[in-house]
Amino acid sequence: MPGMRSPVFEPGLVEVPPPTDGGRRGGLVVFLVVAFAATWAIWLPILIQTHTSGIAIMPPSFFVASLGPGCGAIAASLWSGGFGELTAWARRTFALGFAPVWWAFAIGMPIAYLAMGWITAFLVTGAWPDPAEFGLTEKLPGLVWPAVAMVWVLTFGLGEEAGWRGWLLPRLSRRLSLFWASLIVAGVWIAWHLPAFFFNPTYIEMGPGIIGWMLALISGSYLLAWMTAGARWSIVPVLLWHAGFDLLTAADVSAGVIASTISAVVMIQGVACAWLLWRGRR
Numbered sequence: 081m082p083g084m085r086s087p088v089f090e091p092g093l094v095e096v097p098p099p100t101d102g103g104r105r106g107g108l109v110v111f112l113v114v115a116f117a118a119t120w121a122i123w124l125p126i127l128i129q130t131h132t133s134g135i136a137i138m139p140p141s142f143f144v145a146s147l148g149p150g151c152g153a154i155a156a157s158l159w160s161g162g163f164g165e166l167t168a169w170a171r172r173t174f175a176l177g178f179a180p181v182w183w184a185f186a187i188g189m190p191i192a193y194l195a196m197g198w199i200t201a202f203l204v205t206g207a208w209p210d211p212a213e214f215g216l217t218e219k220l221p222g223l224v225w226p227a228v229a230m231v232w233v234l235t236f237g238l239g240e241e242a243g244w245r246g247w248l249l250p251r252l253s254r255r256l257s258l259f260w261a262s263l264i265v266a267g268v269w270i271a272w273h274l275p276a277f278f279f280n281p282t283y284i285e286m287g288p289g290i291i292g293w294m295l296a297l298i299s300g301s302y303l304l305a306w307m308t309a310g311a312r313w314s315i316v317p318v319l320l321w322h323a324g325f326d327l328l329t330a331a332d333v334s335a336g337v338i339a340s341t342i343s344a345v346v347m348i349q350g351v352a353c354a355w356l357l358w359r360g361r362r
Contacts, residue, residue, distance in 0.1 A: 107160035108251060115152030115243050116272060119145045123275045130279035138219040138280070143235040149243020149272070156247060173246040178311035185307060186317035190324030196345060197328065197338035204337050213333035229327050237323035241315045244269055244301075245308045258305055259357040266301035270294055282330070296343045299350020300325075306353040 122145035129135050153173075157166040202208050215225030223231070244265055252261035277283040277290075286293055304318045311317045325346070329339040 104160050107156040108248075110159045111152040111156035111243070111247060111251075112268070113152075114155040115149040117148075118151045119148030119272065120275055122148075123279070127275055127279040135279075137221060142219070142280075143231060146236040147239035149241075149248075150239045150246075151243075153243045153247035169247065172250075172313050173242060173315050175312065175314040176316060178314050178317070182307065182311040182314075182317040186320040187324070189321060190328060193325070193328055193342045193345060197334065197341045200341040201337045209333050209338065213331065215327050215331050217330050217332055219330070225327070229323060232323040232326040232330075233319065236326055237319045240269075241304075241319045241322055245304055245318050246315045249305055249308060250313055253309075257357070258309055258360070259302075259354065262301045262305035262354075262357060263298070265305070266298040269301060270297055292343070296347055296350075299347040299354070302350045302354040302357060303346060306356060 122141050126135065126139060126142060153169065154166060157169045161168075198209055215228050216223075217228060220228050220231060248268065249258075249261055249265050252264055256264070273283070277286075283290075283293075304321065307318050307321065308315060325342070328334060329342055331338075334342075
């Protein structure tokens with residue numbers, strides 16, 4: 081898309097990636113089946129163990145299961161157009177030829193979230209969070225925060241975004257406006273998490289807060305769709321953003337005020353991006 085104007089404020093100017101699937105139908109079904117089956121099959125033993133003998137530490141398979149959407153994207157690409165389609169998908173999805181501003185958004189937004197979350201925690205509690213606890217989570221015991229960050233990048237960052245924004249969003253956007261495609265992706269994204277509500281303490285303890293969580297995912301879907309389209313359909317910026325968000329909100333020190341503050345900021349951003357995508361819909 082050489083010469084295209086930046087969609088930072090005008091998302092309607094972004095073109096949908098041209099179809100290169102060779103015309104074979106059923107790619108969407110293949111994607112959904114593989115994305116859900118791959119993740120849920122790995123999470124099922126964790127769920128069973130949780131309700132039988134119990135688990136003290138989340139096993140590594142919990143993180144491996146996040147690669148399900150990425151596996152769905154690979155399977156759907158192969159089904160639709162063979163290795164040619166897979167290669168085209170990979171070149172677009174992991175391309176680095178987007179405007180530098182998207183690097184700034186991908187890295188700068190999590191840094192801003194950190195500052196706002198910690199300032200809010202100080203105002204509420206009267207004390208600063210312990211810097212030594214930054215990014216650390218009981219789900220990854222013994223790892224320092226750079227290693228924790230890398231785990232988030234390679235699992236829920238790469239695994240989810242390769243599927244949700246790397247394959248599903250552009251596929252839906254060939255027939256729908258980016259606004260409606262983002263909303264559908266959000267619904268699929270929410271449903272994909274379903275088993276986690278029966279074994280992951282973070283989700284089990286939500287209670288009525290699940291409504292806020294769902295609204296946060298919908299808002300995040302609009303924000304990340306805006307970023308993906310702006311980066312010429314590369315997921316590199318959203319991959320980094322997603323990993324940064326998880327690093328901040330899933331940290332043990334973030335439980336409560338910090339995580340809630342960051343989620344609230346993302347919801348505000350998501351509403352703004354939803355308005356931009358609505359205005360730019362075709």
